[in-house]
Amino acid sequence: MSASRSVRDRVARHVRDVPRSGIRDFFDIVSTMRDVVSLGVGEPDFDTPWHIREAAIFGLERGATHYTSNLGLLKLRQAISRYVERVFGVAYNPENEILITVGVSEAMDLAVRALINPGDEALYHEPCYVSYRPLIEFAHGIPAAVETPAANGFRLTRELLEARVSDKTRLLIVNYPNNPTGAALTESEAREIAAFACDHDLLALSDEIYAELTYDRPHVSLAAQPGMRERTVFLHGFSKAWAMTGFRLGYACAPPELIEAMMKIHQYTMLCAPVLAQEAAIEALKQADRDVAEMREEYNRRRRFVTASFREMGLPCVTPAGAFYAFPFIGDLGLSSKDFALRLLEEEKVAAVHGTAFGTCGEGYLRCSYATAMDDLKIAMERMAGFVERRRRAAR
């Protein structure tokens, strides 16, 4: 025992002190159970469109089994450059302003490590994706969470940011459309955040992985706002809109100096993203809009279905504007988020992730992913309605 404790003590402090993701623990419980209907999945239920998989198979046949340049295949960077300019309205030079990475996760890590000095503060908003805080801590930075309340639809405002910024703040991490809340920014809100970043001379990381999945209004990119291109690392990838999570392919677009810094870390730690995934991504961008439109339409149908179901159950829920998550309020049913999720799993075999996995201000909420087949969603909503009804009676 004492030997194992001493081994644990030898793990670097800044790693040891970071807890593992709450989602991980929940996953361990779910994986011991059978017949669970899961609303806990942060990835599309669709398989990658067939023509993209076909391109990967063809790549294998042709012998695409080697390293690529550190930045990634030029042909892919060129296709990304065209796509980002057309869809997001920002032009990046494929020669030196685009870096292909292993998922947006790697790009985020590279950016944080390349831009933060030990002791620098990084602002990010909660509830948010599980990685931001740990990545900042791994880079010896100081995480500064800005809580976004449901009252404002979980959207970030200048006012919230001003209350948290300090003279040590160097970086601002923004993720809209948002995991886990489904919130998305309006043009004027994005502009306001941009003005804040410019006035405080901050660098920004904009994680726009769900950009294609917006339902009520088109996505607005933070990178496209006035004064932002030169201070923003724009992060995007193929996982969500093209249902390519397992390909692990993302990219970063930024001014050459920032890409060069990120590339150095990538070069020494990753060398390059997998070539087959890059070949598949080239194909994905060939008929990007069509693939995405089909999936978006289906997500939108499910979004309406789950929000209507929550309304029927009497659970307040901010209508998600993007991504594929709904974040209903379950806080007045006498259980903490975590207990609610555990009991829902035990009693109804429905898995959904407790809001606190995404930050302490997620208490009272439940992340329900609707990236699940409609038939399963129907079962899940029925079971959940029964559970909520029982909780209400018990709470009375």
Place this chain on the structure above:
Amino acid sequence: MNELLRLLTLNARESVENLAKMLDRTPEDVRAEIADLEARGVIRGYQAVINDDAISEDRVMAIIEVKVTPEREGGFNHLAHRISRFPEVVAAHLVSGQADLLLFVEGRTLKDVASFVSEKLAPLPGVTATATSFLLKTYKSRGVMMENPDEYERIQVSP
């Protein structure tokens, strides 16, 4: 296609309540539109998609390409309607290419279908040639795969 029609095409047995939720409309509204679509003959029926290979009943299906001489008045329509009236004909289409009409014909045995072709179809005035292909196995029908491919299991919880 109208979104309600698309949903019904995917699953005609979907409840009106669920359709209403998916479309963000009221159940009454959806019920009324379905009634209207039926009354106007846009929706002509509801059927199950059946995997014939999974049932032991004797059934054969053939695709028959038919060449016909169009009539002076009415073109292909008159003869096409006449052919369509045979209960053996499950589907009939006017097509481009070598043949003029494409038929899906069903029978209990090969012999049934063969005698339909030789005794009923081929002798019709205006029919100049037929080419019959029997269906051996159906992999996909009406957008539905007939066998469940090995599903690759997705992890149940992920960030």
